[in-house]
């Protein structure tokens with residue numbers, strides 16, 4: 001009987017954590033403002049190279065589309081997809097991969113944070 005209850009608790013915990021996965025990851029970017037991020041994406045011209053859902057004119061095909069990046073496992077082919085990793089990539093992609101074609105655009109800390117919080121709203 002005890003064991004069964006234990007299993008029920010584990011099953012409930014799994015069900016709850018499964019639930020967390022489907023909530024927008026944007027909530028997991030502390031200090032990020034998705035709306036400001038969208039404006040920053042426009043400001044830095046990310047859309048010239050990337051297709052980004054919800055950003056007008058962001059139809060670039062130079063780099064990979066960022067649509068759906070919120071549910072991706074890796075970014076830039078080498079970083080696990082965490083807010084800190086995506087932020088450091090956006091701020092200085094050449095520091096992560098000196099051979100990358102993505103330029104260093106002088107994105108500020110705050111702008112990068114906001115951009116990540118917007119990108120994380122793009123789940124599919």
Ligand code: HEC
Pocket residue numbers: 041044045046047048049050062063064065066069074075076077086089090097099100101102103105107115
């Ligand atoms: C001149 C073109 C160019 C511009 C401008 C540009 N990028 Fe990129 N970006 C790239 C390329 C090319 C890659 C693929 C690089 C690689 O994998 O080494 C990339 C990769 C990325 C990735 C990883 C994508 C993935 O599928 O894993 C992210 C996130 C990203 N860029 C965000 C941005 C943001 C945000 C901006 C604006 C601040 C921006 N990029 C501006 C060319 C650009």
